[in-house]
Amino acid sequence: MKCTISGAKCQILIGINDANCFGIAVGETDIANSKQILTIFRMQINLRSFKQKVRHHQKAFKKFLGKIEKNPPRHLDKIAEEIDAEVWKEVDCLSCANCCKSMSPTFTNTDIKRIAAHFDMSAKEFKDKWLYFDEEDSDWMNKKQPCQFLDLSTNMCSIYEVRPADCAGFPHLKKKKMVEYIHVHQQNVEYCPATFKMVEKMMQRFS
Ligand code: SF4
Numbered sequence: 388m389k390c391t392i393s394g395a396k397c398q399i400l401i402g403i404n405d406a407n408c409f410g411i412a413v414g415e416t417d418i419a420n421s422k423q424i425l426t427i428f429r430m431q432i433n434l435r436s437f438k439q440k441v442r443h444h445q446k447a448f449k450k451f452l453g454k455i456e457k458n459p460p461r462h463l464d465k466i467a468e469e470i471d472a473e474v475w476k477e478v479d480c481l482s483c484a485n486c487c488k489s490m491s492p493t494f495t496n497t498d499i500k501r502i503a504a505h506f507d508m509s510a511k512e513f514k515d516k517w518l519y520f521d522e523e524d525s526d527w528m529n530k531k532q533p534c535q536f537l538d539l540s541t542n543m544c545s546i547y548e549v550r551p552a553d554c555a556g557f558p559h560l561k562k563k564k565m566v567e568y569i570h571v572h573q574q575n576v577e578y579c580p581a582t583f584k585m586v587e588k589m590m591q592r593f594s
């Protein structure tokens with residue numbers, strides 16, 4: 388998760404309500420040339436609108452992903468790489484943070500040692516304070532949601548430099564073997580606007 392909009396240029400807000408948008412796009416105005424040039428086109432995520440879209444489309448999206456998993460199209464990994472780049476030009480994680488608000492990362496033992504050391508705690512103290520062990524999947528998970536390390540006033544991670552590897556890789560859109568992550572996308576499409584956008588773009592490419 389990175390800051391996506393920076394710099395001192397004039398920003399304009401454009402309301403977009405079409406079927407392909409979760410909220411508002413942000414662009415820049417080239418005042419010298421008296422014309423608007425959208426040099427940044429990242430969506431400010433409106434989670435309420437996103438959830439409505441999920442209700443309408445998740446069944447079809449999951450079915451589509453299931454087909455891709457069973458019968459992967461040629462060059463799937465290369466196409467996924469291209470789509471990943473497109474998605475991150477459009478989606479602004481700092482206006483969303485839905486993963487940190489409604490999901491838990493899995494913490495590996497290496498993550499736990501690193502983050503505990505950051506707080507000058509032992510691994511046991513860290514686990515006792517914030518985590519529980521999910522017996523079913525043998526994973527350490529957050530006890531609470533939103534994640535205790537999310538700054539809700541900014542949507543920023545307060546332990547960004549030492550965050551769990553799972554957070555650093557989320558939502559795993561660009562993997563060497565995408566087909567091995569289809570089940571992950573099937574789950575995440577309900578929570579993650581970037582995953583949703585990726586599936587939407589794949590459906591356009593493969594229809
Ligand atoms: S849920 Fe997806 S789009 Fe939202 S912050 Fe997390 S990775 Fe970004």
Ligand code: SF4
Pocket residue numbers: 486487491492534535536537538543544545546547550551554
């Ligand atoms: S550790 Fe940071 S990136 Fe990971 S869920 Fe918590 S706030 Fe989000």
